[in-house]
Amino acid sequence: MRKLIFFRVRAVLSSVFLTTILGCSSGTENYDLIKEFSVPEGAYNVKRRTLGSNGAEQLFFQTKETYPSTRVLDTYRDFLRNHGWIQCSGANKKWSSHEDRSSSPYLLVHKLSEHWIKRGDHKLLILSAMYYSEKLTNERPDNDEQHLIVWVQRVADLEKELSGIGVACNL
Numbered sequence: 001m002r003k004l005i006f007f008r009v010r011a012v013l014s015s016v017f018l019t020t021i022l023g024c025s026s027g028t029e030n031y032d033l034i035k036e037f038s039v040p041e042g043a044y045n046v047k048r049r050t051l052g053s054n055g056a057e058q059l060f061f062q063t064k065e066t067y068p069s070t071r072v073l074d075t076y077r078d079f080l081r082n083h084g085w086i087q088c089s090g091a092n093k094k095w096s097s098h099e100d101r102s103s104s105p106y107l108l109v110h111k112l113s114e115h116w117i118k119r120g121d122h123k124l125l126i127l128s129a130m131y132y133s134e135k136l137t138n139e140r141p142d143n144d145e146q147h148l149i150v151w152v153q154r155v156a157d158l159e160k161e162l163s164g165i166g167v168a169c170n171l
Helices: 002-016 071-082 158-165
Strands: 044-051 056-064 096-100 107-118 123-133 145-154
Touching: 071 107, 071 123, 071 145, 107 158, 123 158
Parallel strands: none
Antiparallel strands: 044 056, 056 145, 096 107, 107 123, 123 145
16 A cells, blocks of 8 residues: 555656656755645645755645545635736646556546746746546546645746746736
8 A cells, every 4th residue: 555655646746747856855944935825624645845956846635525526726726816826728627537657556647737827926836636546447536535736836937938848828
């Protein structure tokens, strides 16, 4: 079971990062980029991380939500809109599925991701919700364990970064 959790977390990390992660720290950082994001009641396995030398920060947690729930995502969307973030177009607008062959056994990942920017602060945010299934033929996850990630990085040239990942925002 621990091995499966390790590979699930590994899959989550590999599916979200835009840049190469050179290392993680989990000491007593301030988490300046993610400190404004609260965790919903009932969340578990809550982790905050500073990622590599690029200064990205990540908030990761799990909740019990029946697929294709967007309840937690909707709460974050409202928060982001009310705090000056702009939602981008491109990437995933609907739930999608793909095989994760980095784990053993292979997992089917059901994922919904969104990109947001905060222009004045030069911040890029990726908001993702995922489910993992051990059965690769399922159209729906075989469990109600939703994994959520709020990933934020300060980016000097937002336009260049966004064009590199095929996302368009109203800059």
